[in-house]
Amino acid sequence: MLPQYVDHSFEGFGIVYLEANQYGVPSVGLTGTAAAEAVAHDQSGLLVEDSPSSVGAALQKILTNNRLHSRLSSGAQSWAAAHTWDRTVSTIRDEMVSVVNE
Template sequence: PPAVQERWEPLLAGRRVLLSTGRLVRRKGFIELVRDVMPRVVERYPDALLLIVGSDPTSSLIHHERLSEELTRIIRDRSLESHVRLLGRISSDDLLALMRRSELFLLLGREVPGDLEGFGIVFLEAAVAGVPSISTRVGGIPDAVVHGVTGWLVDPQDINGFSVAVCRLLSDDEERKRLGEAARKRARERFNWDTLARAYQDTLAGLIRAGRRKSREKAHG
């Protein structure tokens, strides 16, 4: 809705908006994204603004951590207050408004034992909005992002390569447009509700397996 878009505009006006979403857990790479990538991006693009949408997982979930506090410290220590915003949970309308206003969707997926990245519904949400993604070759991410077609992928340990990818795509409007249009086209042609349902089932099954593994470890510990 236009009213939702207008509400965010004072924050976004004149900025190159980068978006990252998800539960604040290690495998999402938020720490590395803020600590290692954003200082390099801001050095080249002082108008860059990273919006992180998501909150700490509840204490009942596996890998419960309070990364929001750690991220807040990093933002302060790196003097990134005007370049990184932690938005917490927001409505689906607000998320859609931010997606449409973003130049790139970023997810620096990491390899964390016992906590694998699933198919990645967020990449489809970005694709439908015509936003290209930059991510890593971890878990199910390569199934959602086709390197060089709907976005760019780097190896999970290649922080420099991720930073370079962000800067290169921010500098190339035509390439961003090409990737975004291809992402939207692929999402509409290849992914329907059945596909999304299977993706959610796979994610849920992965959580259940991880929970059972954790229970067994505690039982034998």
């Protein structure tokens, strides 16, 4: 998924990256978008500039380099495990409690 800004609208987070990562599928996302919060560059996938050649090169790199694919696949699962809904909600709850108690 390669979100684009169109008329001040864009995909805000991209849960699809984490869903893919959960199954060990590395992701390719665009730098300068919210994808950078969902894809850990060189850990769960690759972040690239918004150009067809950059996206194509990243996909080719992942699909043809078995060592890289294996490393990113393992990293993707770890990244997804660290970003579950339970952890996300817990973090938000803790932050809200902290603000209220200030």
